[in-house]
Amino acid sequence: MARLTINGETRDIEVDPETPLLWVLREQAGLTGTKFGCGIAQCGACTVHIDGVATRSCAMPVSAIAQDQQIVTIEGLSEDGSHPVQQAWLALDVPQCGYCQAGMIMAAAALLNSTPKPNDDDISAEITNICRCGTYNRVRAAIKLAAETASASQKG
Amino acid sequence: MTVAIFSRRKFLIGTAAAAGGLSLGFHVPFAAQAQERSAIQPEVNAWVLIRPDDTVVIRIARSEMGQGTLTGLAQLAAEELDCDWSKVTTEYPTPGDSLRRNRIWGSFATGGSRGIRESHEYVRQGGAAAREMLVAAAATLWKVPANECSAANSVITHASSGRTVTYGAVASLAAQMPPPTNVRLKNPKDWKIAGKPLPRLDTPDKLTGKQVYGVDLKLPGMLNAAIKACPVFGGKVASFDAAAASGMPGVRKIVQVDETAVAVVADTWWQAHSALNALPIVWDEGPNTNVTSETIASMLREGLDAEDAVVGTAIGDARAALADSAKVVTATYSFPYQAHATMEPMNATARYTTDKCEVWVPTQNGEASLVAAAEASGLPIEQCEVNKLHLGGGFGRRGAYQEYVRQAVRLAKEFPGTPVKLIWSREEDMLHGAYHPVTQCRFSAALDASGTVAALHMRISGQSILWPLRAEVRETGRDPAVFQGLRDGGTEDAFGYTIPNLLIDHAMRNPPVPPGFWRGVNLNQNALYVECFIDELAHEAGTDPLDFRRKLLVNHPKHLAVLEAVAERVGWEKPPGNGIHRGLAQIMGFGSYVAAAAEVSVTDGQLKIHRIVAATDPGHIVNPAQAERQVEGSFVYGLSACLFGECTISGGRVEQENFDTYEVMRMDQMPAVETILMPSGDFWGGVGEPTIAVAGPAVLNAVFAATGKRIRQLPLKNNNLGV
CATH class of the missing domain: 3.30.365.10 (Aldehyde oxidase/xanthine dehydrogenase, molybdopterin binding domain)
Known part of the structure; x- marks a missing residue:
């Protein structure tokens, strides 16, 4: 049994505590937006936020997560795709196959939380997710666009 | 019917x-x-x-x-x-x-x-x-x-x-x-x-987690399966101790799927995967346990000198001209196995009853999936159906081979009426690919006193993708796909250089590692070989690589036009910035003309790719924004292969099992890409693949300009150069 707070909702989930968070999200919580890519925290397709920090959920057992820690998945980033990162992604039509993009978006949103105006080096250092279609340059541009729109809306 | x-x-x-x-x-x-x-x-x-x-x-x-x-x-x-x-x-x-x-x-x-x-x-x-x-x-x-x-x-x-x-x-x-x-x-x-x-x-659903890929499918009552096939190519299951894992949580059944693979079916995939990892399996590793990258390389080296070879392109008499030439330049190149490494691992879901078999699968070829469902279910094809789901990457892996569909159907047959979803682990995906085939290539060129290429012999030795797929290829030893980009004319992939005595031939050597279509297919290594060697000849002749190509492309204006476009945009005629070096490449493939110019620096043995300019003429462009994205993405796929991509073989199996050892390009290595779309009308060429083929050689030629070192054995990371 695990008690987890996912997208603002506390859930009791019947599961082996060693199960990685990724599979609890996908199979018990029914949140399949978070993707399985490698299982060893290499590719970032499984990135979610735990207390606002980008975390690769495929190699993190749910036993390591306290019930008051806030887990946010792509489904919970915004109710309607209105998060500045999602909006920037839409404006620049970033995804190709799209499989890695939920992880990319979650990683980008966490980066902007900690570094509202990231420079190229910040982006290169923090966004280490793998994309095989080749969206990297548009991901970079969308992060910068999201940073601008977020700061503009704060000023406004 | x-x-x-x-x-x-x-x-x-x-x-x-x-x-x-x-x-x-x-x-x-x-x-x-x-x-x-x-x-x-x-x-x-x-x-x-x-x-x-x-x-x-x-x-x-x-x-x-x-x-x-x-x-x-x-x-x-x-x-x-x-x-x-x-x-x-x-x-x-x-x-x-x-x-x-x-x-x-x-x-x-x-x-x-x-x-x-x-x-x-x-x-x-x-x-x-x-x-x-x-x-x-x-x-x-x-x-x-x-x-x-x-x-x-x-x-x-x-x-x-x-x-x-x-x-x-x-x-x-x-x-x-x-x-x-x-x-x-x-x-x-x-x-x-x-x-x-x-x-x-299809963008909005990809931003919110709503897009359903194959791995995301949920059906009422669905069970989940994990699978392991013998990691050694040609090996089989000898035995497994089902009792050791059958009592684990959620496990419904442990199934030998076919001669080569064992699967666990459980309530959840994680349960199936955990039980499979706990399951003792004894493999009969078969006849290939002594196969290594070195034995394969040696098999291909023999083909470089073999008398017997299939001729792809022959103009004039290259052998005689080479024999008569005062100056012959030779070089040998090689290109290793590559995994597709789609972000979404192979998967399929099937539901079987005695009169119907339904499959849900991310597939590049729904009809091939349907045939696989019919074969594996034993039902007439009219009683089978395939529901296609979005693909988390394809790159050629999800087309010709549909073994995941067969496996899912066989598992579903164990649970009539209940859907079973099979997902491969990343390790399974890497160990059981349909790999970009391995080839070597030897060039011999006759350069006359004026620096003109009087003769060229290009011998390719290596693997045929079509050999496992087509009886006539097995019977004749002739695989036309091997000569991609090297053909004497045609609308698909004509060789652009006019050389009076030209011989391009292939000695087929098929190691026991399954080959497949990998985005860009044989154009990838053929372009890399040709474009790097043409660069070698230009330097050998003491001629600027652009001028050297201009002369040779005189009869192929569309090949030349894309090359001129990238040269102009990159500023070829002007010296590059401090420490920056440039390389060029062009090719025709998939019905389109493509070229690239790369700007790189090498500092303290560390390569950095700063800028790529790419041009493509596919005749018509239906969506320029998407064409641009395909061209940009081609550099990720092409440069991942050029810089790092390599499946090495030891003990008859692939050594790389996940992204920790199979490196691919990430954000920090990605250069800026400027795309020039120059559709000239009157024909319809492809966009998704051709540019991949010029990514590697443009960079390698720039690396030569920077270091004076010609890299002929890929990937680049094995050449004492930091990437």
């Missing part, structure tokens, strides 16, 4: 070959639509459904795997339909429906950069035919001649009476109209929807 038209076997071969990008001829039976038309009311014809609320549903048979084909084909149909683009959605027809309707949607195969270039005509005709039927319906309603009515933006207008009606209002009546036997297609210069950089139709 339509299936009787072609035998199962013929169909299998046809779809397998088509998946890899070979032409599969078929006739799209437009005139037959009247008899074949479905009873679904809002269906105007097979391509177009229009609902009463004016929503337009365009059916797309090719698969969307990121390349934008779904949006591009919809643009083409919508253009001819003259509909309101904001009301357009798409759906996949099923391969089973297509069979029942005399293959009305043509080929489902999505490979060889053929998604648009091979279906644009009948998809446009489908849209145009629907428009004419809608207009005819309105004319019938108004009792006026159809030629007095016009259509635009989903509205039909009778100008003289001022009457208008929307498509949705006449769609049912239109479906009753006789389909036109001939339709006139628009001139591309009049396009309003096609040819425009419209946003993709």
Whole structure:
């Protein structure tokens, strides 16, 4: 049994505590937006936020997560795709196959939380997710666009 | 029944070959639509459904795997339909429906950069035919001649009476109209929807987690399976101790799937995966345990000198000219195995009953998946169906080989009526690929006193992708796909350089590692070999590499035009910035002309790729924004292979099992890419693959400019250069 707070909702989930968070999200919580890519925290397709920090959920057992820690998945980033990162992604039509993009978006949103105006080096250092279609340059541009729109809306 | 038209076997071969990008001829039976038309009311014809609320549903048979084909084909149909683009959605027809309707949607195969270039005509005709039927319906309603009515933006207008009606209002009546036997297609210069950089139709769901990929499918009562096949190629299951894992949580059954693989079926995938890892399996590793990368390299080296070789291109007498030449330049190159490494691992879901087999699968070839379902279920193909799901990457892995479908069906047969979803682990995916084949290449060139290439012999030794797929290749030892980009003329992939004595031949050597179509296919290494060696010859002749190519490309203006375009944009005639060095490459492949210029620096043994300029002439461009993304993405795929990509073999198996050892390009290594789209009209070339082939050689030629070191053995990381 695990008690987890996912997208603002506390859930009791019947599961082996060693199960990685990724599979609890996908199979018990029914949140399949978070993707399985490698299982060893290499590719970032499984990135979610735990207390606002980008975390690769495929190699993190749910036993390591306290019930008051806030887990946010792509489904919970915004109710309607209105998060500045999602909006920037839409404006620049970033995804190709799209499989890695939920992880990319979650990683980008966490980066902007900690570094509202990231420079190229910040982006290169923090966004280490793998994309095989080749969206990297548009991901970079969308992060910068999201940073601008977020700061503009704060000023406004 | 339509299936009787072609035998199962013929169909299998046809779809397998088509998946890899070979032409599969078929006739799209437009005139037959009247008899074949479905009873679904809002269906105007097979391509177009229009609902009463004016929503337009365009059916797309090719698969969307990121390349934008779904949006591009919809643009083409919508253009001819003259509909309101904001009301357009798409759906996949099923391969089973297509069979029942005399293959009305043509080929489902999505490979060889053929998604648009091979279906644009009948998809446009489908849209145009629907428009004419809608207009005819309105004319019938108004009792006026159809030629007095016009259509635009989903509205039909009778100008003289001022009457208008929307498509949705006449769609049912239109479906009753006789389909036109001939339709006139628009001139591309009049396009309003096609040819425009419209946003993709499938983006919004990819930003919120809503998009359902194969791994995400949920069906009522569904079980989940994990699988392990013998990691050694050609090995089998000897035994396994089911009792050791059958009591683990959630486990329903432990199944030997076929000779080579064992699977655990459980309530959840994580339970299945955990039990499989705890399951002791003894492998009979078979005859290949002594195979290593070195034994394979040695097998290929022998082919470089073999007497016996299949000739691809022969002009003049290269051997005699080389024998007579005062100066012969030689070089040997090699290109290693590559894994596709799609982000979504292989998977399929199946539900079997004694009279029906249904499969849900992300596939590049729905018809090949259908054949696999029929074979594995043992049911007639008419009783099988495939539901295509979005692909988390394809790159050629999800076409010709459909073993995950067969495995899922075999597992589903153990649980009649219950759907079973099989997902491969990343390790399974890496160990059981259909790998980019391995080749070596030896060049011998005769340079005369004026620095002209008087003769060139290019000997390729290595693996054939078509050998496992086609009997005639096995019988003759001739694989035409090996000569991609090296052909003497033609509209697909003509060799651009005019050399009076030219011999290109292939000694087929097939190691026991399964080959497959890998985005870019054989154009990748052929372009790398040729473009690096041409660069070598230019330096040998003391000529600027651009001038050297200009002279050789004099008879191929389209090859030259893309090269000139990148040279101009990169500023070839001006010296680069401090510490920056440049390289060039060009090739024709998949019906398109492509070129790249790279700017790199090498500082303290560390390579940095600063900037890429790429040009492509695919004849026509249906969506320039998507074409740009394909060109950009090509550098990620091509440079991942060039810099790091390598599956090494030891003990008859692949050594890399995950992204920790199979490195791919990440954000920090990605150069800026400037794309020049220069469609010259009159032909239809592919976009998704050709540019990959120039990514590697442009960078390698720039590395030579920077270091004076010619890298001939890939990947680059094995050459004492930090990447």
